[in-house]
Amino acid sequence: MDLTALRTAHPEHWMKAAAIRALTLDAVAAANSGHSGMPMGMADVATVLFTNHLNFDPAAPHWANRDRFILSAGHGSMLLYALLHLTGYEDFPLEQIKNFRQWGARTAGHPEFGHGRGIEVTTGPLGQGIANSVGFAIAEEIQRATWGTAIVNHHTYVMAGDGCLMEGISQEAIGLAGMQELSHLIVFFDDNDITIDGKVSIADKTNQMERFAASGWHVQAIDGHNPEEIEAAIVAAKADKRPSMIACKTHIALGHAAQDTSKGHGALTDADQMKAAKAAYGWTAGAFEVPADIKAQWEATAERGKTARAEWQARVEKLSAAKQAEFARAQGGEAPKKLAATIRAFKKQASEEAKSVATRKSSENVLAVINPIMPETIGGSADLTGSNNTKTADMGVFTPDNRKGRYIHYGIREHGMAAAMNGMALHGGARAYGGTFMCFTDYARGAMRLSALMGVPAVYVMTHDSIGLGEDGPTHQPVEHLSMLRATPNTHVFRPADSVETAEAWELALTADTTPSVLALSRQNLPTVRKVHTNKNMTAQGGYVLADAEGKRQVILIATGSEVEIALKAREALQAEGIGTRVVSMPCMDIFLAQDEATRRKVLPAGPVRVAIEAGVRQSWDMILMGERGNAKKAAFVGMEGFGASAPAEVLYEKFGITAENVVAQAKNLL
Numbered sequence: 001m002d003l004t005a006l007r008t009a010h011p012e013h014w015m016k017a018a019a020i021r022a023l024t025l026d027a028v029a030a031a032n033s034g035h036s037g038m039p040m041g042m043a044d045v046a047t048v049l050f051t052n053h054l055n056f057d058p059a060a061p062h063w064a065n066r067d068r069f070i071l072s073a074g075h076g077s078m079l080l081y082a083l084l085h086l087t088g089y090e091d092f093p094l095e096q097i098k099n100f101r102q103w104g105a106r107t108a109g110h111p112e113f114g115h116g117r118g119i120e121v122t123t124g125p126l127g128q129g130i131a132n133s134v135g136f137a138i139a140e141e142i143q144r145a146t147w148g149t150a151i152v153n154h155h156t157y158v159m160a161g162d163g164c165l166m167e168g169i170s171q172e173a174i175g176l177a178g179m180q181e182l183s184h185l186i187v188f189f190d191d192n193d194i195t196i197d198g199k200v201s202i203a204d205k206t207n208q209m210e211r212f213a214a215s216g217w218h219v220q221a222i223d224g225h226n227p228e229e230i231e232a233a234i235v236a237a238k239a240d241k242r243p244s245m246i247a248c249k250t251h252i253a254l255g256h257a258a259q260d261t262s263k264g265h266g267a268l269t270d271a272d273q274m275k276a277a278k279a280a281y282g283w284t285a286g287a288f289e290v291p292a293d294i295k296a297q298w299e300a301t302a303e304r305g306k307t308a309r310a311e312w313q314a315r316v317e318k319l320s321a322a323k324q325a326e327f328a329r330a331q332g333g334e335a336p337k338k339l340a341a342t343i344r345a346f347k348k349q350a351s352e353e354a355k356s357v358a359t360r361k362s363s364e365n366v367l368a369v370i371n372p373i374m375p376e377t378i379g380g381s382a383d384l385t386g387s388n389n390t391k392t393a394d395m396g397v398f399t400p401d402n403r404k405g406r407y408i409h410y411g412i413r414e415h416g417m418a419a420a421m422n423g424m425a426l427h428g429g430a431r432a433y434g435g436t437f438m439c440f441t442d443y444a445r446g447a448m449r450l451s452a453l454m455g456v457p458a459v460y461v462m463t464h465d466s467i468g469l470g471e472d473g474p475t476h477q478p479v480e481h482l483s484m485l486r487a488t489p490n491t492h493v494f495r496p497a498d499s500v501e502t503a504e505a506w507e508l509a510l511t512a513d514t515t516p517s518v519l520a521l522s523r524q525n526l527p528t529v530r531k532v533h534t535n536k537n538m539t540a541q542g543g544y545v546l547a548d549a550e551g552k553r554q555v556i557l558i559a560t561g562s563e564v565e566i567a568l569k570a571r572e573a574l575q576a577e578g579i580g581t582r583v584v585s586m587p588c589m590d591i592f593l594a595q596d597e598a599t600r601r602k603v604l605p606a607g608p609v610r611v612a613i614e615a616g617v618r619q620s621w622d623m624i625l626m627g628e629r630g631n632a633k634k635a636a637f638v639g640m641e642g643f644g645a646s647a648p649a650e651v652l653y654e655k656f657g658i659t660a661e662n663v664v665a666q667a668k669n670l671l
């Protein structure tokens with residue numbers, strides 16, 4: 001590559017891009033880990049996008065009508081951090097760049113949503129970002145149609161690499177976006193022909209242009225280091241009515257000795273090679289230094305967005321006060337005031353009627369009263385609408401011809417659906433729920449885990465939740481899934497026993513701020529077990545006494561969902577023999593275990609024997625069966641209780657208490 005020619009042709013552009021490259025080299029070297037090559041390769045595309053197109057305002061990172069920038073190739077996190085720093089985001093001062101990948105820094109190894117304002121979404125698991133972006137773009141389409149272009153009208157820009165496009169989830173995303181003609185979605189493909197193991201050709205020969213085109217995308221191929229070609233491609237992409245993919249031929253680790261090799265993918269820390277690369281860029285500033293004129297040019301890229309935001313603000317203020325309040329409410333993720341009363345009324349009627357209904361049908365009945373009062377819900381199913389009972393009469397189907405439709409036919413794309421739901425929620429102004437069979441949580445799991453890690457309150461409507469589905473057989477019968485989902489930190493797994501608990505679960509799911517919910521729902525009819533109406537949401541305690549023992553309490557039966565009925569029958573038999581038996585319904589074990597000890601003890605006092613009933617594996621039940629007064633008194637566990645963090649490994653082991661000292665302390669404590 002003749003970098004001198006590039007430099008002289010576009011000197012200002014070149015030095016702005018060089019700032020990204022230099023900061024990347026310095027931060028990765030300081031951390032002694034990370035990925036240098038991707039930011040160095042895509043710096044030119046990012047520079048043109050931010051300079052000429054992206055509407056953003058670092059002073060208002062959450063501005064509702066900003067353009068969204070999604071780094072699907074999350075290992076290239078230093079590209080994003082450099083951009084946020086250079087353009088002047090308060091959460092990303094130079095200190096953050098210097099502390100890349102260190103404990104407590106906002107600049108984690110991969111971009112983490114919530115760590116700093118400016119990071120739109122957590123990426124790193126390849127393919128997620130591009131699939132999230134479909135949800136961002138759908139939410140934008142719906143809100144543009146609903147509020148008008150004066151209030152909502154922006155683009156979603158994505159950077160995806162060879163890895164993102166090889167992941168299966170990308171096909172789900174591409175297919176859905178193409179069919180839906182998401183014209184405001186623009187994907188830059190970092191077409192550098194390199195992954196970790198070597199050239200892309202060792203594992204793939206897909207013609208990506210043809211693949212996208214086959215799904216209805218507008219496609220272009222450009223030199224990803226030529227600012228004029230990049231600019232022209234973005235202009236053309238914006239003008240086209242289809243989603244756009246721009247294949248940007250780039251050189252990974254441009255200008256470094258490792259350029260165009262898989263070595264260039266990782267941490268480039270050799271001091272002499274760094275020096276040579278910086279010299280090739282014409283970059284003479286010291287480590288972590290950005291000359292004032294170049295920093296000023298970067299900060300100036302925000303001017304267009306600042307102006308656009310001021311104009312937008314003026315247009316919003318022309319809306320009626322009620323409309324402004326409604327826009328702010330939905331964008332803020334606040335449930336409408338009417339929700340609580342609506343749920344209470346539903347519960348009262350369900351208790352009185354005491355019908356026998358499948359909880360998947362109960363869920364539909366609840367949605368039928370919720371959707372009309374919550375215009376921000378976006379529902380859908382992965383081709384199981386009639387089985388998941390996810391569609392209500394008022395929603396309308398989202399299509400290229402009906403942008404106000406709030407129901408998505410995701411097709412048979414569970415993983416893409418879950419990732420799109422994350423994108424909708426992160427876009428703001430949308431509450432996403434989507435259904436499939438409980439067993440196929442496996443297919444959606446990569447994105448479901450990210451809902452939990454990001455704290456996105458998506459709602460997974462998982463029906464056919466056990467052997468209770470019958471004849472479809474073991475391929476369709478989940479057994480380990482409840483325990484697997486309960487093992488996922490920050491995930492509420494609800495398994496309601498009847499219509500009343502289903503309504504309570506929906507209320508909790510739709511008022512959650514930072515926790516995704518899984519509703520495990522039955523295919524088969526279940527009797528109403530809550531025949532006496534209470535205003536109180538009992539599910540909010542996780543587990544509660546449904547039927548108490550008569551006489552001396554000898555047995556406690558604990559059950560969820562369809563097995564609560566079995567517990568009640570067993571209680572009758574035991575009571576008939578004079579054995580006092582309590583039944584505890586536990587629609588959400590996660591919430592129950594988070595209650596204070598006094599509350600848990602009240603529900604599960606020490607003394608009586610305990611039997612848990614759930615048509616799934618035992619794993620997650622040991623906390624209930626053995627905890628409190630069981631072997632727990634003589635046992636301890638040293639390990640993880642939540643997600644990890646980004647820092648050197650030794651620091652993490654220390655911070656999370658997985659140390660010999662802690663083991664000694666725990667053991668002594670039990671003696």
Ligand SMILES: Cc1ncc(C[n+]2csc(CCOP(=O)(O)OP(=O)(O)O)c2C)c(N)n1
Nearest residue numbers: 038124125126161162163164194195196265
């Ligand atoms: C789902 C998933 N699988 C594997 C990885 C590990 N990984 C990180 S980057 C990468 C290679 C990505 O290649 P590409 O997208 O071409 O990035 P480039 O090397 O060009 O920067 C892999 C396998 C990951 N982050 N996510």
Ligand SMILES: [Mg+2]
Nearest residue numbers: 162192194195
């Ligand atoms: Mg690559």
